[in-house]
Amino acid sequence: MPSFSEKLEDAVRAKKTPALIGLDPRYDMLPDELKRSGCSCCGESRHHEDYLNPETIATAFGQFCYRIIDVVAPFVSAVKPQMAFFEQYGSMGLFVLENIVQYAQQKGLLVILDGKRNDIGSTAAAYADGLIGAKSSIWGGDALTVNPYLGDDSLEPFEQIAKERDAGIFVLVKTSNKGGAMLQDIIADGKPVYQHVAEYVESRNVSDASANGYGNIGAVVGATWAEQLTELRAIMPHTWFLVPGYGSQGGSAKDVAGAFDANGLGALVNNSRGIIFAYKTGEFVGKFDRWEDAVLAATQAMIARLAADTSAGKL
Amino acid sequence: MPSFSEKLEDAVRAKKTPALIGLDPRYDMLPDELKRSGCSCCGESRHHEDYLNPETIATAFGQFCYRIIDVVAPFVSAVKPQMAFFEQYGSMGLFVLENIVQYAQQKGLLVILDGKRNDIGSTAAAYADGLIGAKSSIWGGDALTVNPYLGDDSLEPFEQIAKERDAGIFVLVKTSNKGGAMLQDIIADGKPVYQHVAEYVESRNVSDASANGYGNIGAVVGATWAEQLTELRAIMPHTWFLVPGYGSQGGSAKDVAGAFDANGLGALVNNSRGIIFAYKTGEFVGKFDRWEDAVLAATQAMIARLAADTSAGKL
Numbered sequence: 001m002p003s004f005s006e007k008l009e010d011a012v013r014a015k016k017t018p019a020l021i022g023l024d025p026r027y028d029m030l031p032d033e034l035k036r037s038g039c040s041c042c043g044e045s046r047h048h049e050d051y052l053n054p055e056t057i058a059t060a061f062g063q064f065c066y067r068i069i070d071v072v073a074p075f076v077s078a079v080k081p082q083m084a085f086f087e088q089y090g091s092m093g094l095f096v097l098e099n100i101v102q103y104a105q106q107k108g109l110l111v112i113l114d115g116k117r118n119d120i121g122s123t124a125a126a127y128a129d130g131l132i133g134a135k136s137s138i139w140g141g142d143a144l145t146v147n148p149y150l151g152d153d154s155l156e157p158f159e160q161i162a163k164e165r166d167a168g169i170f171v172l173v174k175t176s177n178k179g180g181a182m183l184q185d186i187i188a189d190g191k192p193v194y195q196h197v198a199e200y201v202e203s204r205n206v207s208d209a210s211a212n213g214y215g216n217i218g219a220v221v222g223a224t225w226a227e228q229l230t231e232l233r234a235i236m237p238h239t240w241f242l243v244p245g246y247g248s249q250g251g252s253a254k255d256v257a258g259a260f261d262a263n264g265l266g267a268l269v270n271n272s273r274g275i276i277f278a279y280k281t282g283e284f285v286g287k288f289d290r291w292e293d294a295v296l297a298a299t300q301a302m303i304a305r306l307a308a309d310t311s312a313g314k315l
Numbered sequence: 316m317p318s319f320s321e322k323l324e325d326a327v328r329a330k331k332t333p334a335l336i337g338l339d340p341r342y343d344m345l346p347d348e349l350k351r352s353g354c355s356c357c358g359e360s361r362h363h364e365d366y367l368n369p370e371t372i373a374t375a376f377g378q379f380c381y382r383i384i385d386v387v388a389p390f391v392s393a394v395k396p397q398m399a400f401f402e403q404y405g406s407m408g409l410f411v412l413e414n415i416v417q418y419a420q421q422k423g424l425l426v427i428l429d430g431k432r433n434d435i436g437s438t439a440a441a442y443a444d445g446l447i448g449a450k451s452s453i454w455g456g457d458a459l460t461v462n463p464y465l466g467d468d469s470l471e472p473f474e475q476i477a478k479e480r481d482a483g484i485f486v487l488v489k490t491s492n493k494g495g496a497m498l499q500d501i502i503a504d505g506k507p508v509y510q511h512v513a514e515y516v517e518s519r520n521v522s523d524a525s526a527n528g529y530g531n532i533g534a535v536v537g538a539t540w541a542e543q544l545t546e547l548r549a550i551m552p553h554t555w556f557l558v559p560g561y562g563s564q565g566g567s568a569k570d571v572a573g574a575f576d577a578n579g580l581g582a583l584v585n586n587s588r589g590i591i592f593a594y595k596t597g598e599f600v601g602k603f604d605r606w607e608d609a610v611l612a613a614t615q616a617m618i619a620r621l622a623a624d625t626s627a628g629k630l
Contacts, residue, residue, distance in 0.1 A: 024438070054453055084438045088445035090453040091413055095406035118462070119431055120492040123339070123399045130403035138369055138405040147433070149464040149487055153494025172464055177435040179468030182515065183508060188501040193508060196498060 004143060004168030005210040008240060009265060011077030011110055016315040017303045018264070020112070020242070021072045022272025023081040023100065025061040027052070029277045031291040034060045054089040061086065062096040068276050069104050071295045075303060078110035078142070080242075080270055101140050112242065112268075113141035116172065118150050118158075125157035132158070133165030143168035145220060145242070148197045149183075159204060159217055168216045168240070173197045173232065176222025176245030194228075198235050205238035214240050214266065221259065223251025223269065230258030233266065241267040247274030247302070248281070253309035264312040271302055319458060319483030320525040323555060324580060326392030326425055331630040332618045333579070335427070335557070336387045337587025338396040338415065340376040342367065344592050346606040349375045369404040376401065377411040383591050384419050386610045390618060393425035393457070395557075395585055416455050427557065427583075428456035431487060433465050433473075440472035447473075448480030458483035460535060460557070463512045464498075474519060474532055483531045483555070488512045488547065491537025491560030509543075513550050520553035529555050529581065536574065538566025538584065545573030548581065556582040562589030562617070563596070568624035579627040586617055 002010070012018055027035070036056055069079065081100060086093035101111050111134075117127045131139045146158050146169045158169045174184055174194040184194040198219060205215025215238050221229055223245035233241070241259045245251040246269050259267035278284045278298035279291035288294045307313040317325065327333055342350070351371055384394065396415060401408040416426050426449075432442045446454045461473050461484045473484045489499055489509040499509040513534060520530025530553050536544055538560035548556070556574045560566040561584050574582035593599045593613035594606040603609045622628040 082434075082438055084432070084434055084441040084445070088441040088453070090445070091406045091410035094409055098406055114434075116432070116434055116462070116465075117399070119397075119399055119429075120490060120495075123397055126399040126403040130399070130405070138403070147431070147462050147464050149462050149495075149498055150431075150490050150492060151494035151497035151499065153492055154490075156494075175435060175465050177465060177468055179466035179471075180435075180464075182466035183464055183498075183511060184466065186503040186508070186511065188503040188508065193498060193501070193503065196501065200497070 001166050003166050003210050004162065004216040005212060005214045005240065007110060007142070007166070008077070008168070009210070009212045009214070012265065013315060015075060015077045017076060017306060018260070018268050018312050019076045019299065019303050019306060020268040020270040021068065021076055021079045021275050021299065022114070022244070022270045023065050023068065023079055024272040024276065025064050025085050027057050027060065029280055030060055030064050031279065034063050054092045058086070058089050058092040058096040061093065062099060065100045066103055067292060068295060069100070069107055069109065071292050072275070072299050073104070073107040073109055075299055076109070078112055078268060079104050080112040080114050082272065083113060083115040098139060105134060105140065110142040111140070112143040112145070112170065113139065114145045116145050116147045118147040118154050120150055120154050121157070124154045125161065128158045128161035132162055132167040132169070134167065136165050141167065143170060143218070145170045145172065147172050148200070152200060162216050163208070168218055170218035170220050170242040171197060171201050173201065173219040174221045174225055174228050176224045176249050176251070180222070195235065198232055202236040202239050209238045212265065214238055218242055220244065223256045224249060226255040226258060229256060233258055233261070242270065243267055244270045247271040253305040257310040260311045262311055264310065264315040269306060275299055275302065316481045318481050318525050319477065319531040320527060320529045320555065322425060322457070322481070323392070323483070324525070324527045324529070327580065328630060330390060330392045332391060332621060333575070333583050333627045334391045334614065334618050334621060335583040335585040336383070336391055336394045336590050336614065337429070337559070337585045338380050338383065338394055338591065339587040340379050340400050340591070342372050342375065344595055345375055345379050346594065349378050369407045373401070373404050373407040373411040376408065377414060380415045381418055382607060383610060384415070384422055384424065386607050387590070387614050388419070388422035388424055390614055391424070393427055393583060394419050395427040395429050397587065398428060398430040413454060420449060420455065425457040426455070427458040427460070427485065428454065429460045431460050431462045433462040433469050435465055435469050436472070439469045440476065443473045443476035447477055447482035447484070449482065451480050456482070458485060458533070460485045460487065462487050463515070467515060477531050478523070483533055485533035485535050485557040486512060486516050488516065488534040489536045489540055489543050491539045491564050491566070495537070510550065513547055517551040517554050524553045527580065529553055533557055535559065538571045539564055541570040541573060544571060548573055548576070557585065558582055559585045562586040568620040572625040575626045577626055579625065579630040584621060590614055590617065
């Protein structure tokens with residue numbers, strides 16, 4: 001069986017793009033046709049979100065994400081559902097997420113669960129056991145984002161289960177938000193805390209890399225930090241990057257150029273709101289009759305920009 | 316409405332103990348009477364966990380936790396379900412967790428959801444909105460554990476929603492595991508990273524403390540670090556501590572004494588496995604016919620030790 005790193009390489013090469021689509025549904029941003037036509041509390045035709053029950057919202061999230069997946073699956077290698085937006089609506093929201101993971105994989109996509117989970121010892125193992133392993137876990141994620149604050153012995157259960165199941169993890173190194181500086185940028189032993197995390201992650205990949213040169217323990221590095229992306233690419237030559245913050249958070253294709261190796265491998269660049277809500281915000285608003293066509297146009301524009309402004313053009 | 320800090324004080328004073336019971340169910344540790352009597356795959360009377368489906372396991376987790384709650388509710392102020400063990404069994408496990416939260420609150424307990432969640436901006440807000448607020452969120456937690464690696468702007472949505480809803484959060488400061496040292500103990504600007512987090516948390520409570528002197532933004536500090544507990548109590552005089560690691564992880568009542576103020580307030584001390592699996596491990600194995608009686612004996616022993624060896628005896 002191919003490792004996660006190999007599956008990721010194959011998927012990126014097949015679609016010739018590192019574009020990753022984030023599934024971050026919010027009820028008030030959904031197309032009107034997916035919202036219920038009358039409020040369950042008052043019967044008014046306007047939607048009264050406070051009174052919508054979790055089942056109604058979760059069902060709409062499912063319909064929305066299935067259709068996003070239908071649009072993007074021919075063009076990209078992976079999707080990244082944000083677990084928070086499903087967990088917000090309780091177990092019903094998460095039930096729909098389980099179905100979305102399966103639906104995306106049936107369409108040939110890799111699924112990176114964005115949960116930023118972690119805990120100690122056997123509790124970390126419970127998260128890893130439940131969440132990663134496409135054919136061998138209940139959630140079935142191909143990969144999971146993981147928080148490093150609890151240290152090496154909290155990461156090891158994820159690393160081990162990822163290896164056993166040909167799955168991956170992406171460890172938060174340098175996040176896209178400004179406040180990340182509070183802990184990540186303070187200097188300890190002559191280097192920022194995020195570099196301590198970066199060196200740990202890289203060390204786990206050096207001896208365990210696939211033929212493509214990359215291991216299964218990835219790193220999250222925000223698109224909003226162009227300089228650090230280049231610096232970290234040099235420090236972490238065996239590590240796949242997951243780069244959030246492209247688009248609505250302000251990162252451009254030029255900003256993420258440093259995340260790639262010379263062959264256009266080594267990074268996935270995520271765009272969530274800029275793609276899935278392209279009919280409501282950004283350059284494609286009002287240009288299409290069908291909301292799915294705005295999603296498609298935004299996806300193709302992102303792919304074109306990454307190809308033009310980064311080494312991903314060589315894929 | 317009383318704030319979370321006030322509710323916590325009231326609950327601790329009413330039960331005269333800072334003991335907190337962790338709900339960390341694992342199927343192989345459950346009493347035989349709660350496991351299914353025949354394997355669904357092979358019909359053997361031994362339980363074949365690999366073939367048990369999530370529904371069966373989740374249902375058993377519910378029955379187990381309801382009975383634990385029945386036993387401990389008269390004696391303690393709060394329970395702390397570990398979300399990982401429910402998430403491990405998918406949305407069905409989490410559906411049962413939703414019911415456990417309600418059941419515990421009906422029995423008069425505060426519920427601290429141990430999820431160690433966090434993300435950036437609006438995603439952090441989605442976690443907070445969904446998870447905390449006993450009467451005003453879908454999950455209904457009175458409090459939630461939160462990871463600080465993403466920094467101040469990731470914590471703010473939790474702080475704000477906690478305040479609006481009379482709920483609380485507990486931010487990871489110094490965790491009970493050895494590997495926590497990897498990031499938490501490295502020295503930046505002359506102090507360990509965990510102290511940076513501690514000072515941030517304390518700063519949020521100083522101007523927003525209840526009449527009891529404590530705010531709603533708590534700190535997680537492991538029972539395995541007696542010296543740091545004392546040091547952090549001095550640095551964080553307005554901050555409630557959630558102290559894990561008592562019992563099976565090696566922390567004793569004497570080790571946690573430094574977590575309390577002179578009146579026995581300021582800390583909750585958690586015990587999970589040492590209580591809920593007291594019929595399978597520890598000093599009460601084989602001493603009772605009913606497994607619930609071992610749970611009761613372990614709870615009462617912990618309460619007595621905390622009263623004898625810490626200022627909680629003054630409650």
